Amino acid sequence: MMEQLWLIPALPLAGFVVNGVLGRRVSKAVVHTVAIGTVALSFLWVLKTLSALMPLETAHVERYGTWIASGSLEFALEFAVDRLTAVMLLVVTGVGLVIHIYSVGYMAHEGGYYRFFAFLNLFMFFMLTLVLANNFLLLFVGWEGVGLCSYLLIGFYFLRRSATTAGNKAFIVNRIGDFGFSLAMFLMVVTFGSLDFAKVFPAVEKMPVEAAAGVVTAICLLLFVGATGKSAQIPLYVWLPDAMEGPTPVSALIHAATMVTAGVYMIARSWPLFTHAPLAMDVVATIGLLTALVAATIGMTQFDIKKVFAYSTVSQLGYMILGVGVGAFGAGIFHLVTHAFFKALLFLGSGSVIHALSGEQDLRKMGGLRKHTPITFVTLVCAGVAIAGVPPFSGFFSKDEILLAAHHHHPWMYWIGALTAGITAFYVFRAIFLCFFGEYRGEGRPHESPPSMTIPLIVLAALSLGGGFLPVPHFLDPVFPAMEGQHESALVFVSVALGLAGIGVAAWFYVLRPGLADRVAASLGGLYRLVYNKYFVDEIYWAAVVRPVVGGSRTLLWRVMDAGVIDGIVNGIGGRARDAGRLVRLLQSGNIRSYATWVLLGSVFAIIGMGLAGGLR
Amino acid sequence: MAGVPLAWYLILSAILFALGIAGFLFRRNLITMFMSIELMLNAVNLSFVAFSYKFGRVDGQIFTFFVMVVAAAEAAVGLAIILAVFRTRKTLAVDEIDSLKY
């Protein structure tokens, strides 16, 4: 039975085409009606499909034809829905819809209105393709497509140099990850002869862990390289904070809720591979944990509200990666869902603040906004308690499940994770306190945002608060391997306590004793500066990677290889051809009689040859 | 009566053909060059008819007939072109009409 899955991505694509072609000529109302309408229809179609398919014990596959057929290799145009996909579809279309609505208010005064919505729709198309894909190649199409949209939207304010640079950075860093992904796919084709989930996973299931180790580990590590790029893990996380140059809804949708979680989704999707590569799992978990910690520490020191949340995103993504790395795939995805709610909410809330302050993003120039923007304040606090892991809000459930799984894996991972949770609570509330408490330190008159922005905030706040009660892990149980382990109340208490402590410290530093933070920072001196400057990672990359590459390209590749050798060869060939032409050109005199002479010469030779060959006989 | 060796006809044809080529090569007047082409065509026609005699078949003469018809068409078009060339260039000297080069 066909459920016409293709409609789900096709609707936003239609929106993109309509807005892309006609958007310039029609009014803003038409543009956002089309954009939101298509996404809403897509969302409704997801609901209808899922309700029709519902218990969804096994994957529902729809085949639309052969895409590439080469020898025994065949790539199908196939969409599939299983429970994992169902969750992702709901998150993507649901959050996407909310953020589309929010954008109407946020982008109301911006230029390139239709362009923004067209790109957003295009992003939805690619993201849904990514999610629905039933083989790695189609998934890769979505993967690259969302990367493209991310690039386009980061550089949305293309007149700003920093925006285009950030776009380029995101694009290039993602390329490195994609390179790993491509290699993984090549290796898979070589190993399994296919990229179909339905063929690769059973094949790897049959392999014993030991026999599979080498090649599967390699595949997994390469896939993870892709994931580090897309999901902003160490060492490729550097692009995400810069990506905040894009409009805030973009940060919320692409760089918090959906696209950056693609890596997590991909790893969860390929769990049969990862479970056969324990070493790779360890690497994944370690990297995830490290990312979570490092990003959280950086987040503590930032003053740009969006940067804070950006590092928070990196940190939370680290949690998810940690989750899938320790084998708690369900928990990872659950955290993905809850994170989509509260991180989208954080970004949209910060966007609302920025909107209220007419573009001001520096926390030091905010303060006391809770009187001016009450709805934003309340919703942001909801997001804060959710991310801080305060029970019974959504972050608490998902985070604790990951931490418990980590503890089961390696206890030290739990402790670092719990510490990170405390830091997370600290920096989120640091931002909230700096923003909404104390005296207003900026200029201009702050104002509350229009309903088109606040209503999505409220919706997301409700989801952030109650999202933990969604039975996502239970729902996903049949998809993933069973996870043994027990709910240890002690550990839960510890992490909750650390979270509450973080909130408390933040309140102490920024509400009760304003100024204390600066003194602490000053007393820490070098350490603070190290963290404040994000561990000089960008500078190290610049010195270690970018400069040598650029310099090498410029001197060796460009001056020597390209200009010297390749151009030399090409120009040499051209030059010799021209010399030869100059010689032959003497024949081409334009004089008919000369031509005739050459014809005569040729025919004399031909006749002599014919005579020598025996002629007509 | 002994008759004429067939080879003589063919050699006569070759001589006329060579004369046609010579005219084409050494004359510098468009019309004369064109007439040299006609001379060559005639030489070939003679060969055709001679071979028609040799093989006792009429086909060679048919070919000659076609050559004549084509030559007539060619003359009509060619002379029209010469007229057009003369109108634009005001000359018939073929060495002056050499703009069709590199």
Next chain:
Amino acid sequence: MDTFLFLIFAAIAVGCGVIVVSQRHPIHSAISLIGVMGSLAVLYLLLGAEFIAATQVLVYAGAVMVLFLFVIMLLNAGVEPPGGKSWPVRLLGIPLLVVLLGVVSFLIRGWIPVKETVVFGSFTGGGPRDVGGALFTEYLLPFEIVSVLILVAILGAVVLGGKEID
């Protein structure tokens, strides 16, 4: 008698051919060419191609050359100016012609036995009935195509000649 006629008209043909090539004035060349064509018509008769002989005079001498003459008179083409620009012709022309003629004659002598002779009246398949029969049965398609060709040529000539070029 055959040999006599052949020699006379071959001589006329070659002589007129030489004049065609050697004369500097197109009118002289044209009239000599008519001479060549006329003598060739006689040679065709000797070869038994009566219809072709008549057509030769009718088409070539009567139509084509009149056209040439007409154009020469219309353009008032005079004696061609001395000198030429083509170095390949000066360099290669004569030697190549000599080689060509030599080789071709040699090949003809090799191919055609000397004792194979042309006797007037021994081939009678060249009358209008025979040629017409072949033309309208075996060669009908080429004939029709050629008729279209000549129609196109007429149209082309009319267009080319009638156009006023500024």
Next chain:
Amino acid sequence: MNFYLLTVLKTAVVAAALLTTLAYLQWIERKVIAHIQIRMGPYRVGPHGLLQPLADVIKLLTKEDLIPAHVNKFFYMLAPFLAVSLALISIAVIPFGPEIEIGGTRTWMQLTDLNIGILFLLAISSVSVYGIALGGWASNNKYSLLGSLRSAAQMISYELPLGLALAAPLLMAGTLSLREIVYAQSGYWFGMIPKWAVFQMPAPQVIGFLIFLIAAFAETNRLPFDLPEAENELVAGFHTEYSSMKFASFFMAEYANMVTITAVATTVFLGGWMAPFPAEYGSRLVPTAVLGLAGALALYHGFHPLRPRDRRTLPVVGVVFLVLAGVFLLPAVQSWLLPLFWFLAKTGALLFLFIWVRGTLPRFRYDQLMRFGWKFLFPVAVVNLFATALLVALFG
């Protein structure tokens, strides 16, 4: 008798007869036109100006042969020679009568019969343009050049309807040999109407004959199509610069062409030497009757002269005619004289038509001439040919 000797003899006879005819045709034309215009015509030299042609010849021969300084000498000399020789050559294939026997030698009243006779005629007539074209060009005179260009264009243009008109009766005759064409027209419908091409079933060539005649006027550069030598526009056209015998040659060529073309018309359309009605109705007595009547008339006028001179000349003429009438009654010569009479009678009638037209019709304008030729005559000829072909295919 030796083939070559016979041929030479016949050629001599025909040439002499033809040249005489040409000379006297000129006289006849002057006379006829004079009478059309109610004048006397040549009258001084000889009785009724009968010696006028001789006088003309002597005059032309003895006149100074001018060669203008600015002409191209070779072609200037060649042109009249070409014109007259090409004009004379085509008479070679015209059959004047059937095979006859004189003194034990059987021969045809024809110089030679080609199985491509018609093609030969067309070929020669198409070549005959060179005389005029070259003459005009070699004269190095703008009037001459214009005249020759006109004549070249005109002759090429009218050759097409001429050839097409000729092709139609050929379809019915099924041969290109002139002799066989004449034989194809022998016999009578209902024992009465001659099977000439103009009356022949299934496609009487009346229209074809008219087309042929009109084209013939143009081919011979005669009025109303004498544009190449239109005196009032081009002085005298292509022969402006000619004098003396060369001028005479052009004249001869014109009249020879006239004779040839009428002879061809007679042969192809009017049944050649065939009598217009069968012998049993007395067709063999017609020449005798006509000549006798003419002789009687001449004698009558001789005895009742209007002018003093007639008293001497007309009886002589009458006697000559009567003698001739008697000759036609001799059975020995009847076999070859009768066909010759009919042939000459038809040709003469057509020649008279030429002269008559010249005396009657005005000259065309050049564009009218071209338009008429291409837009009317040519299509009509094509249609005529197609209709004939269709009828022959259906009923032939």
